Amino acid sequence: MSPDLLEQGQERLAEQQGKHGGDRSPGYARPHRAGELDLTHGRILYLEDVHVAFDGFKAINGLSLDIAPGELRCIIGPNGAGKTTMMDIITGKTRPDRGEVFFGGTIDLLRHSEAEIASMGLCRKFQKPTVFEALSVFENLELALQGPRGVAAALWHRLSGAQRDRLAEVLELIQLQAEAQRPAGLLSHGQKQWLEIGMLLIQEPKLLLLDEPVAGMTDQETERTAELFLQLKGRHSLIVVEHDMGFIARLGGTVTVLCEGRVLAQGPLSQVQADERVIEVYLGR
Numbered sequence: 001m002s003p004d005l006l007e008q009g010q011e012r013l014a015e016q017q018g019k020h021g022g023d024r025s026p027g028y029a030r031p032h033r034a035g036e037l038d039l040t041h042g043r044i045l046y047l048e049d050v051h052v053a054f055d056g057f058k059a060i061n062g063l064s065l066d067i068a069p070g071e072l073r074c075i076i077g078p079n080g081a082g083k084t085t086m087m088d089i090i091t092g093k094t095r096p097d098r099g100e101v102f103f104g105g106t107i108d109l110l111r112h113s114e115a116e117i118a119s120m121g122l123c124r125k126f127q128k129p130t131v132f133e134a135l136s137v138f139e140n141l142e143l144a145l146q147g148p149r150g151v152a153a154a155l156w157h158r159l160s161g162a163q164r165d166r167l168a169e170v171l172e173l174i175q176l177q178a179e180a181q182r183p184a185g186l187l188s189h190g191q192k193q194w195l196e197i198g199m200l201l202i203q204e205p206k207l208l209l210l211d212e213p214v215a216g217m218t219d220q221e222t223e224r225t226a227e228l229f230l231q232l233k234g235r236h237s238l239i240v241v242e243h244d245m246g247f248i249a250r251l252g253g254t255v256t257v258l259c260e261g262r263v264l265a266q267g268p269l270s271q272v273q274a275d276e277r278v279i280e281v282y283l284g285r
């Protein structure tokens with residue numbers, strides 16, 4: 001690199017840091033450092049013209065999507081629109097026939113296995129809660145904190161001070177402090193969902209994919225979940241696939257409508273709900 005270019009680069013870097021307040025700048029404004037997720041282009045995830053066919057049936061048909069760092073994006077769409085298949089592609093479960101899927105600006109997810117993608121901080125929560133029912137809430141979180149160590153080894157391992165602090169922080173966030181010593185099997189459906197979300201949060205995910213998180217919850221539990229997600233927004237990036245419009249309205253933000261494997265409409269909920277094309281696919285007019 002010529003000295004001139006080096007100088008210009010350093011000036012641009014200093015300018016960017018100054019403009020956005022150094023380390024307190026939003027992730028996307030920060031110059032990319034080696035080993036970090038590259039958010040310099042303002043996208044934590046992007047899909048470009050993705051296609052998947054199952055026995056000739058086009059389940060995903062030219063899907064393009066961008067998610068910003070810290071965004072809470074809701075995805076809706078009629079049955080069979082391709083929502084689950086989209087999440088399968090992002091998490092490496094299904095390989096598309098063509099298209100691009102990038103995590104940050106530099107990680108080509110199509111080159112990685114499902115396990116590698118999960119270890120990069122791209123986590124998925126399925127619709128049904130899966131917690132260790134015989135273990136307490138605390139023990140479930142403790143296990144999640146320690147990763148794939150094996151249940152017995154993890155439970156005997158002493159937590160560090162920082163790990164205890166993180167565990168307490170997550171317990172408070174999911175509002176299960178009073179239940180910490182209860183076996184998870186005795187929790188309500190909503191509480192089990194929050195515990196599982198807590199088990200993901202404790203691993204500091206960068207992007208969380210949540211499949212119908214409030215299905216089967218009471219109104220009160222749904223409201224509490226909305227509060228939780230709004231608290232997570234900004235610190236984590238979230239993609240929420242849901243059918244519950246009241247819940248989506250409560251979350252605010254951008255809603256993406258999928259239909260026949262591609263984006264049909266996108267914008268605030270009120271806008272997409274007023275869109276004739278969206279009304280047509282939902283009501284079949």
Ligand SMILES: Nc1ncnc2c1ncn2[C@@H]1O[C@H](COP(=O)(O)OP(=O)(O)OP(=O)(O)O)[C@@H](O)[C@H]1O
Pocket residue numbers: 054055057058059077078079080081082083084085086
């Ligand atoms: N492995 C597969 N083999 C064949 N067809 C599949 C497969 N997976 C999905 N499909 C089809 O692809 C289409 C999209 O399915 P997908 O489950 O992604 O939709 P969805 O939007 O999640 O629907 P729902 O809201 O009902 O869960 C559907 O017509 C489905 O039958």
